[in-house]
Amino acid sequence: xxxxxSSCEQKRAMLKRPKTGHSLCKECxxxxxxxxxxQTIVSxxxxxxxxxxxxxxxxxxxxxxxxxxxxxxxxxxxxxxxxLLLSVxxxxxxxxxxxxxxVKRNQQQxxxxxxxxxxxxxxxxxxxxxxxxxxxxNNCTFCGVFRRQALDRGALMLKVDKICTGHNADDIAExxxxxxxxxxxxxxxxxxxxxxxxxxxxxxxxxxxxKYAYEKEIVLYAYFKxxxxxxxxxIYSPNAYRGYARAxxxxxxxVRPSAIIDVIHSGENLSVREGVRMPVQGNCTRCGYISSQAxxxxxxxxxxxxxxxxxxGIGKHNRLRGKILAQxxxxxEEERKLKAVDF
Amino acid sequence: MAAxxxxxxxxxxxxxxxxxxxxxxxxxxxxQSQPWDMKRLLVWIRANMLKERPELFVQGHTVRPGIxxxxxxxxxxxxxxxxxxxxxxxxxxxxxxxxxx
Ligand SMILES: [Zn+2]
Ligand SMILES: [Zn+2]
Numbered sequence: 001x002x003x004x005x006s007s008c009e010q011k012r013a014m015l016k017r018p019k020t021g022h023s024l025c026k027e028c029x030x031x032x033x034x035x036x037x038x039q040t041i042v043s044x045x046x047x048x049x050x051x052x053x054x055x056x057x058x059x060x061x062x063x064x065x066x067x068x069x070x071x072x073x074x075x076x077x078x079x080x081x082x083x084l085l086l087s088v089x090x091x092x093x094x095x096x097x098x099x100x101x102x103v104k105r106n107q108q109q110x111x112x113x114x115x116x117x118x119x120x121x122x123x124x125x126x127x128x129x130x131x132x133x134x135x136x137x138n139n140c141t142f143c144g145v146f147r148r149q150a151l152d153r154g155a156l157m158l159k160v161d162k163i164c165t166g167h168n169a170d171d172i173a174e175x176x177x178x179x180x181x182x183x184x185x186x187x188x189x190x191x192x193x194x195x196x197x198x199x200x201x202x203x204x205x206x207x208x209x210x211k212y213a214y215e216k217e218i219v220l221y222a223y224f225k226x227x228x229x230x231x232x233x234x235i236y237s238p239n240a241y242r243g244y245a246r247a248x249x250x251x252x253x254x255v256r257p258s259a260i261i262d263v264i265h266s267g268e269n270l271s272v273r274e275g276v277r278m279p280v281q282g283n284c285t286r287c288g289y290i291s292s293q294a295x296x297x298x299x300x301x302x303x304x305x306x307x308x309x310x311x312x313g314i315g316k317h318n319r320l321r322g323k324i325l326a327q328x329x330x331x332x333e334e335e336r337k338l339k340a341v342d343f
Numbered sequence: 344m345a346a347x348x349x350x351x352x353x354x355x356x357x358x359x360x361x362x363x364x365x366x367x368x369x370x371x372x373x374x375q376s377q378p379w380d381m382k383r384l385l386v387w388i389r390a391n392m393l394k395e396r397p398e399l400f401v402q403g404h405t406v407r408p409g410i411x412x413x414x415x416x417x418x419x420x421x422x423x424x425x426x427x428x429x430x431x432x433x434x435x436x437x438x439x440x441x442x443x444x
Contacts, residue, residue, distance in 0.1 A: 003421050015418035023421055061356070170440075215440045219356060219411055220418070223438065231356045231439075246441055250408035 007032070014224070018214045018257055026224050033221055037209055038073050044194045046207045047162065049080035054160040054204075056151055057085040057106065057114070059099030061222045062166030064106060064229040066210055069221075070164070071110050084158065085110075088150045089118035090143055091126025102230040109228065117154035119146055123298075125305055134310040141314055142305075145297045149289055155204040167208040170215040173260045174245040176267035181245075186278050192267040202283075203290050214260065294322075309338035347374045348431040352388075358410060358439035363394045372429070381414075382425040384435070400437075409441040 003013040003023050011025035017032070024032060040046070047053060055070055057063045067085060074081050087103045090096050100116065107114040120126045123146060131139050155163050172192060179188035190196065195207035210218065222229055252259040272278070283289065284296035291297070297313060304312030309330075323330060330338075352368040359366045372379050372387060382404060389397050400407060405425060412419040413436040414427055429435075 002417075012417070013421055014416065016420040216411060219438055219440050223355075223413070223436075224416075243441070247407075247409065250441070254408040 015220055018216050018253075019261075021257075029217075029224070030221070033213070033217055034069055034072060034076075037069050037213065038077060040194070040212055041073065041079075041209055044207075046164070046195055046209060047079055047081055050082075051080075051161040052082040052084070052159060054084055054086035054115075054151075054155050054158060054163045055112075056163055056165040057087045057103050058166075059087075059102035059106070059230040060166070061227075061229045061231060062168055062171070062210065062218055064102070064166075064227050065218050065222050066164065066166040067106055067110055067112065068225065068227055070209065071112065084113040084115065084160070086151060086154050086158070086160070086163065087114065087116045088147050088154070089116050089120075090147065091119050091128055093128055096127075099230040102228060105228050115154055115158050117150050117157070119150065122146075122150055122153055123302055125302075130305065133305060133308075138310075138314045142301055145301055145313075149296075149298050152202060152204050152289070156202065160204060163204050163206045164209055165206060166210055168210045168213045168215050168218055169260050169264060170246070170249065172208070172211060172267075173249055173263040174242055176263050177245045177249065178241060179267075185272060185276065188267060188270065189272065189278075192264055202288055212261075304338065309335065311338045345375055345378045346431075348372050348379055348429060348433075350384075350429065350432070351434045352392075353434070353436040354438075355436065356411075356439040357441065358400065358437050361393055361395055361397075361400050368392070379429040380425065381412075381419065381423075381427045381429065381435075384429060385425075399441075406437065407441075409439065411438045411440060412436070413438070 005011050005013045005025035005028050006022050007024055007028040011027065013023035014026050015029060016023050017029070053070070055063065055067050057067055070081075070083055073079065074083060085103060085107055087100060089100060103114065103116075106112075118126075127139065127143055130142050134142065151163055175191045176188065179185075179191055194211045195205065197205050221227075249259060249263065256262075279292035281290055281292055284291040284299055285294050286299045287296060289296045289298065295303075301313035304310050349369065349371045352370055354362050354366055354368075362368070370392075372384070377383070385401055385404070385406065389401050393400055398407070400410065402408070406412060412424075414422045415434050416436075419427065
């Protein structure tokens, strides 16, 4: 006996919503999903008419659904936004080049301009070349730090007012959990925010229109709409830590369906005792990007790569950063430590 | 005796990596005394199709949390999940949500 859609009470229900438990047909699901994203955008006042908004596009399911829904809502509700796709080419053969092909098809399908910024043009290093030097242990540190800045630089080149990214409820819950486990109080406070104002020169405000959208719904939206997306794990990154957090949350969710939203609420409601020292944000003395140190993480990592000392930006080498800033030579012992690569 | 049934199985969202990278599979389940339901299908997939790391696909008697299942395009949560009795020519899709987006 097919179950009938609880909304239109006519068509056959095709999915059970994790958020509400409602059984909906495809059409009612599409409109419920799109309406909720619209409500999120409106109630958090994420955009203003006339703005140019860069959609961070990786070719994956989240950013593909985001691009599609933003395009639909911008037309349906007359947001008056000038949308474009912004992609980062990390330079990973067989992974990013394939996913970028997907983004290029999305550009055609959604008729949106596309800008691709590459690590190679920004930093002079592809991830393939970085992995050759640093091995497979710390490569994700490089990739993550470089990507954040790359999106901002791409956005500045295009005079974008805001960047929106495809982070969904599951991603945010994972990040809350990871920041708790790492004791990173500054990031814990920031990671649940639906939007961030510009934190300084060179940093473009960001927002997450899919913050309350569940992964299951994003995947089913893409599947039912037959959206064209790319889903292969990065060849360099099993991203073990996030993988464990994700699997743990999925196990929790199987027992208690509200686990994802509960974790997000926990993150939102944590308050930091007065007197807890938070890092003071300033600007990198070399590239001007936002940084709580004299040299931003990206510049330290780059310096390490360029000097053949890849471990420079990894772990605690704060004392050495000072030396590098002052362009003092390192001792042989210091050089030896920073060269050691553990594969 | 239940007659053999032919199914179309599809793995996506990264789940295909556990099946030699192949997304689409036409399979025929042999005739057996009890009817084929989803629970028995998962046992059969594990024994006959999984190429590596079976724990990333099945956990206990069911699929690992984070893998979505669609039967003839409908969420299996509406179809009785493990108890759904498979019919000849059914289309079953497994989509992993555990991979990056
Ligand atoms: Zn309906
Ligand atoms: Zn810098």
